[in-house]
Amino acid sequence: MKARAFEYVRASSLQDAFEAFARVSGDCCYLAGGQSLVPSLSLRLQAPAMLIDISRIDELRGITLADDMLRIGALTRHAEMLTSPEIARHAPLLQLAAPHVAHPAIRNRGTIGGAIALADPAAEFPAVTLALDAEFEIAGPEGLRRVRAEGFFKGLYETALEPGEILTAIRIPPFRAGDRAVFDELARRRGDYAIVGAGIQGRVAGDRIESLRIAFLSVGPAPIRARHAEAAVAGHALSPAVIAGAQAALERDLDPAEDPQTSPAMRLHLARVLLGRLLGRLGEHPACKGAHA
Amino acid sequence: MSSRIAVAVTVNGQAISAFVEPRTSLADFLRNDLGLTGTHLGCEMGVCGACLVLLDGKAVHACLMYAVQADGQTVQTVEGLSESRAIADIQQVFHERNALQCGFCTSGMLVTAHEFLSKCQDPSRAEIRDALSGNYCRCTGYEAIVDAIAETARGRADRAGIPSQAEQAAKSDAEETPS
Numbered sequence: 001m002k003a004r005a006f007e008y009v010r011a012s013s014l015q016d017a018f019e020a021f022a023r024v025s026g027d028c029c030y031l032a033g034g035q036s037l038v039p040s041l042s043l044r045l046q047a048p049a050m051l052i053d054i055s056r057i058d059e060l061r062g063i064t065l066a067d068d069m070l071r072i073g074a075l076t077r078h079a080e081m082l083t084s085p086e087i088a089r090h091a092p093l094l095q096l097a098a099p100h101v102a103h104p105a106i107r108n109r110g111t112i113g114g115a116i117a118l119a120d121p122a123a124e125f126p127a128v129t130l131a132l133d134a135e136f137e138i139a140g141p142e143g144l145r146r147v148r149a150e151g152f153f154k155g156l157y158e159t160a161l162e163p164g165e166i167l168t169a170i171r172i173p174p175f176r177a178g179d180r181a182v183f184d185e186l187a188r189r190r191g192d193y194a195i196v197g198a199g200i201q202g203r204v205a206g207d208r209i210e211s212l213r214i215a216f217l218s219v220g221p222a223p224i225r226a227r228h229a230e231a232a233v234a235g236h237a238l239s240p241a242v243i244a245g246a247q248a249a250l251e252r253d254l255d256p257a258e259d260p261q262t263s264p265a266m267r268l269h270l271a272r273v274l275l276g277r278l279l280g281r282l283g284e285h286p287a288c289k290g291a292h293a
Numbered sequence: 294m295s296s297r298i299a300v301a302v303t304v305n306g307q308a309i310s311a312f313v314e315p316r317t318s319l320a321d322f323l324r325n326d327l328g329l330t331g332t333h334l335g336c337e338m339g340v341c342g343a344c345l346v347l348l349d350g351k352a353v354h355a356c357l358m359y360a361v362q363a364d365g366q367t368v369q370t371v372e373g374l375s376e377s378r379a380i381a382d383i384q385q386v387f388h389e390r391n392a393l394q395c396g397f398c399t400s401g402m403l404v405t406a407h408e409f410l411s412k413c414q415d416p417s418r419a420e421i422r423d424a425l426s427g428n429y430c431r432c433t434g435y436e437a438i439v440d441a442i443a444e445t446a447r448g449r450a451d452r453a454g455i456p457s458q459a460e461q462a463a464k465s466d467a468e469e470t471p472s
């Protein structure tokens with residue numbers, strides 16, 4: 001299918017983009033990588049009067065470490081998560097999640113800012129930003145603001161972005177010695193949307209997990225932090241009993257909806273299986289080995 | 294009808310200037326305006342991989358971008374890759390291995406194989422399957438395609454005199470075993 005006709009504007013700056021937005025009174029979409037937007041226009045799920053191409057705005061590019069935060073420009077492509085030495089060093093959870101994002105050719109075009117702004121509940125990066133305690137830089141005609149991932153994802157494709165605003169960067173506290181990241185998901189085929197997925201970043205002290213953040217994708221209308229499961233693990237060595245306790249606690253964190261392929265009970269079961277595997281892997285960290293000895 | 298926009302793009306080494314409607318996908322532009330029908334349109338929603346082209350050297354879905362977005366960039370289609378003989382060995386092995394039946398998916402498969410083999414010289418079958426996860430083939434069952442890509446990789450390594458991981462492992466085993 002083909003998209004309905006639209007006007008096209010290539011913005012050379014954020015200001016340019018905001019002016020174009022105002023000109024069509026918001027009857028438009030910002031176009032970055034386009035890997036979700038273009039199919040949605042082809043299927044005529046959306047039919048804006050204008051596309052504002054923000055993919056050539058320099059302010060949205062680059063990966064830098066400043067003020068003890070890793071800043072990832074919104075136009076950073078998924079493929080770069082796999083190849084960037086800065087990501088590998090300072091945000092390895094993103095690198096672990098990236099191979100699960102769609103397929104290679106989609107990763108060559110799709111951008112992290114687009115993935116966060118769209119907030120597909122089955123997408124990997126939104127959940128990962130929750131596990132990383134990331135914050136988002138958001139620009140609007142009135143200036144710049146920052147919103148933590150925690151308060152950003154409101155519901156199904158619903159975020160804290162106001163009409164006209166552009167997510168400009170993701171800011172992440174850099175990975176430190178003693179941090180440990182794991183990610184995995186269960187999908188019917190490679191590249192398919194996950195039935196359930198999760199990312200965990202934990203901090204190890206001695207033989208214990210001092211603190212951790214567990215975020216799930218594909219189990220609700222938005223990415224979800226599993227706080228009860230976190231509480232069952234924090235402060236403990238990763239013994240089989242502690243892992244089982246976290247798995248049991250998931251019931252209080254997740255309330256998956258019925259869908260044609262997967263019942264809520266099955267999804268919760270799979271979430272527990274996945275959590276068990278991931279915590280097991282978290283425990284393989286050299287500093288945790290003592291727990292099993 | 295929205296106004297047409299000027300686009301300057303290099304396609305298969307040739308500088309092209311054209312006026313296009315913003316909603317014209319790169320795939321439709323290549324096929325309808327330039328007559329490069331080797332780029333196939335299957336799903337038109339980024340799932341089947343038949344429309345893959347190289348944009349500035351990277352494999353992308355020509356159905357998931359508009360021609361206007363390619364302004365100032367370089368596109369290589371399967372025709373360009375074929376004429377430059379960049380994929381001649383892949384094509385030859387696809388033929389020998391029967392890695393196509395109807396051939397609809399083949400241009401996309403070749404583009405994926407080309408990009409993948411440029412990054413991964415000695416792939417495992419699992420890595421090849423992973424690389425092909427965004428390319429649908431409804432005829433072959435994929436086995437012959439995986440065979441063809443594995444064989445191309447071996448052929449390239451042999452010609453360059455590089456031993457495969459398996460050969461290196463066998464060699465180091467032999468060296469470690471006291472005779």
